[in-house]
Amino acid sequence: MDQHLKKDSLELLTKECEHYRLKRLGFLRDIRKEAELLASRFPPKEDETFAQWKSRCLREYYRYKGFSAFCRDNIDNPDFETLVRTLINTYIQKAFESSPRTETDRFLAPDLDTVSYAMPPSLFQELYTIYFSAMPSFGNTSELDRFCGSIAGERFPVDEARIIGSLQENDNFYWEKFYTKLRPITDAFCYQMSGITGANNTHDIWSDTCISVNRAVVEHRLKEPVDSKAIISYSVGILKNKNKELARSKARTPVDVDTLQYRLTAEDDEKYFNNPITKPENFPSQIPSLSTYIDYSDKESVQGYFVVILYNKEHPLHDTLVKGYEDKIGRMFEHYIDGMSYEEIVARHYGITDGKKLTKECARLRQETKRLKNNLLERFYKMLEQYR
Amino acid sequence: MNRHIDIETLSRYFLNQLSSDEETAIQEHLSHCHECADRLDAMRKLREGMFGDELQEKQQTMLFRILRSGWTKAAAAIILVIGTGLFTAETIRNRNNVVEQHEIINGGKNSEEVFAIDTFDKQDSVYYHNKYGDDFKF
Numbered sequence: 001m002d003q004h005l006k007k008d009s010l011e012l013l014t015k016e017c018e019h020y021r022l023k024r025l026g027f028l029r030d031i032r033k034e035a036e037l038l039a040s041r042f043p044p045k046e047d048e049t050f051a052q053w054k055s056r057c058l059r060e061y062y063r064y065k066g067f068s069a070f071c072r073d074n075i076d077n078p079d080f081e082t083l084v085r086t087l088i089n090t091y092i093q094k095a096f097e098s099s100p101r102t103e104t105d106r107f108l109a110p111d112l113d114t115v116s117y118a119m120p121p122s123l124f125q126e127l128y129t130i131y132f133s134a135m136p137s138f139g140n141t142s143e144l145d146r147f148c149g150s151i152a153g154e155r156f157p158v159d160e161a162r163i164i165g166s167l168q169e170n171d172n173f174y175w176e177k178f179y180t181k182l183r184p185i186t187d188a189f190c191y192q193m194s195g196i197t198g199a200n201n202t203h204d205i206w207s208d209t210c211i212s213v214n215r216a217v218v219e220h221r222l223k224e225p226v227d228s229k230a231i232i233s234y235s236v237g238i239l240k241n242k243n244k245e246l247a248r249s250k251a252r253t254p255v256d257v258d259t260l261q262y263r264l265t266a267e268d269d270e271k272y273f274n275n276p277i278t279k280p281e282n283f284p285s286q287i288p289s290l291s292t293y294i295d296y297s298d299k300e301s302v303q304g305y306f307v308v309i310l311y312n313k314e315h316p317l318h319d320t321l322v323k324g325y326e327d328k329i330g331r332m333f334e335h336y337i338d339g340m341s342y343e344e345i346v347a348r349h350y351g352i353t354d355g356k357k358l359t360k361e362c363a364r365l366r367q368e369t370k371r372l373k374n375n376l377l378e379r380f381y382k383m384l385e386q387y388r
Numbered sequence: 389m390n391r392h393i394d395i396e397t398l399s400r401y402f403l404n405q406l407s408s409d410e411e412t413a414i415q416e417h418l419s420h421c422h423e424c425a426d427r428l429d430a431m432r433k434l435r436e437g438m439f440g441d442e443l444q445e446k447q448q449t450m451l452f453r454i455l456r457s458g459w460t461k462a463a464a465a466i467i468l469v470i471g472t473g474l475f476t477a478e479t480i481r482n483r484n485n486v487v488e489q490h491e492i493i494n495g496g497k498n499s500e501e502v503f504a505i506d507t508f509d510k511q512d513s514v515y516y517h518n519k520y521g522d523d524f525k526f
Contacts, residue, residue, distance in 0.1 A: 015401075307438065311431050
């Protein structure tokens, strides 16, 4: 069989497995054997382009393997649910990146994040029940993918009324996003009105504000109908009152508190809610592309991103991740990527080729790799916490 | 696509973030560009090295994991010990019962008699029942 065709088939199926988690779902076992099957049964026809061959051979392969029945049998499989959620999330993410910022996001979502194009677990369960209870027939992965895309297109962005309703029902998913939104706003108001800077110093005001707003919304104390602007205005009002109290208590001479800003003015609105990033001096900076890359709810996406940062030296976070471990990472790459054994690495770097010393060095290197792996992952998860 | 794929696009391909058409274009390029294929392969190998154990563990069947777990071994050991204990206790009880019955019937005259009763089973039970009638209760 043509080696070139074998290689292409292997790449097609490897990507299918990565994308649709076919191995984890149990649809495939040995990718190499399956690739050989694909290449032998569905080779390219004459005058067929690569794209045409790919489309046809995958379509026929999935039909041959009974993908449709497989989906029906796996409707209750948690891994299948995870796959569907990931596919929908991918489409939502794309829609978010290509759509203008919604009013709801402007007032309720952190910069670069979204509530309108976000799918909390409760919403996913609702959608999965509606769309997958009577499992539609999917001939292949592309059809499943398109179906997930159509769900994302129909259901997103989520209505403001629904989001407000979830906030009133104390849905943590939305509240956490709103609390994150309030953080830089708190910093901004504290800096401007009381001259306080630093996360530690503003933390109490921020948490008090979060609690107050939560109670007001959950206990339906805001004037109906409640919208996102009403919630942010209420929050800003609380922030300003707290800062006024602070200014009054700190002042050596009486302060005319009424000269301090109180309402959400057009100027405030422009400054804090129309800018894509609220970023006065000394505020924590954000990596613009980070949030567009990672689906935090998906472990494989997070792990994949870790590999990308570790491997790609041009990535803005690469240096932060590998700082201090450069040499060790070089040796780890030799083992994992170049496929060198520990003995070969020891011989190459330390010139030891036999004897007890070799055994000892190999054991040390194995330990070093294991520790390095854990240290890098720990650092990576800490880095993610900063940008979430 | 004559030039090499830039690392960002390759990363997005690796992370399944490209559209179907873009993905196909990358695959077409990879089929004849060894350098790009090697870079993609490196990322895959790195992921396998870093998280391979975890993935393999997920793929193991539930039965295999149950059989391999320490709890299963501990449970098997406990069952073995309890089983041996029960068998021993039952044997002793049988022996005592037979001696007791024998003594009752023969008025304790043959107390020095030796019984081969350690392997007392159903056949023995039938034998003694036939010999002593309903007085033999076992």
